[in-house]
Amino acid sequence: MTIKAVVLFSEGLDSSLAVKLMQEQGVEVVAINFIMPFSHENKHKKKKNITIQRAEELKIKLKLYKAEKEYLQIVKNPRYGYGKNLNPCIACRIWMLEKAKELMKELDAGFIVSGEVLGQRPMSQKRYALKIIEKESGLEGLIVRPLSAKLLDPSIPEKEGWIEREKLFDISGRSRTRQFALAKRFKITNYDNPAGGCLLTESYFSLKTKDLIKSNMFNMNNIHLIKKGRYFSVSNSFKLVVGRDKQENEELMALAGEGDLILKSEVKGPIAIGRGELEDEYIRTALEIIAYYCKGQENNFKVKFSIFPGEEKDAVVKDKMTKERLSKYRVKSSNI
Ligand code: SF4
Structure with missing residues (x-):
């Protein structure tokens, strides 16, 4: 047998x-x-x-x-x-x-x-x-x-x-x-190095994941989102991901779901997806963050925004975010 x-x-x-x-x-x-x-x-x-x-x-x-x-x-x-x-x-x-x-x-x-x-x-x-x-x-x-x-x-x-x-x-x-x-x-050829590729073994991805867990936002949709772009913990209940290139911008757009905040600059620049509680203060911060990553004038910066799948509206960001303020929203081991 x-x-x-x-x-x-x-x-x-x-x-x-x-x-x-x-x-x-x-x-x-x-x-x-x-x-x-x-x-x-x-x-x-x-x-x-x-x-x-x-x-x-x-x-x-x-x-x-x-x-x-x-x-x-x-x-x-x-x-x-x-x-x-x-x-x-x-x-x-x-x-x-x-x-x-x-x-x-x-x-x-x-x-x-x-x-x-x-x-x-x-x-x-x-x-x-x-x-x-x-x-x-x-x-x-x-x-x-x-x-x-x-x-x-x-x-x-x-x-x-x-x-x-x-x-x-x-x-x-x-x-x-x-x-x-x-x-x-055994004539086995073309093999790769052993395993690898588990994001949980990487320190920065682990910090982002910890932040989601701490914020009660740990679910499959959000995990897909944090695999892309630059991640910002705007608040305990609102996270922002900013695309780093054209491909990531497209991938982020494909991940947008109902109620997500979508931000695009009027000039060439990234797309960002904000997810969580859409408080005015968080939206303002998100607008300032995306403006930071856009080329062009420093003040009165024009950004298009929408709440998916709603219509796009225009917003004007008076001042771009500074590097110092931006670092406050990055995840670090000291604040998780
Ligand atoms: S947590 Fe990741 S690295 Fe560890 S056993 Fe599971 S898949 Fe492998």
């Missing part, structure tokens, strides 16, 4: 190697890949395409799972805290494994496979973290990490003889030399 397993799969090399090592032992592998809300948008599409292509090359079925609202709760209140920035890696891995476990049950698969390498990443791949993750996801003994298995306690599939421990590996740490050798053996 063929043994089936679910693999946590990505575009990276390690999960492909994990699949190959399992296939070598006759295991039928089905992949699950997570589409995360905090992935870099410009890298996201490319990564998704590579993941699909890799699954095809490996001849495995692939299920894409979109992480949305429920995942936000993990970022807000992570069991086991955050990494260096707002990355809740341990809770995030537990969540992924819980989803993989659901698929495992649905498919009547016997275990989970992960391409994790002991000690490769600072938070979630330490020995104690792997144990916590396994226990909390209710998968004790049921996760096989083929690249590091010989350094870890034998899993149930190894003890039961579903797979041979001897054919697994003892790779640890950040060096990739042994993975590259394995890639050569």
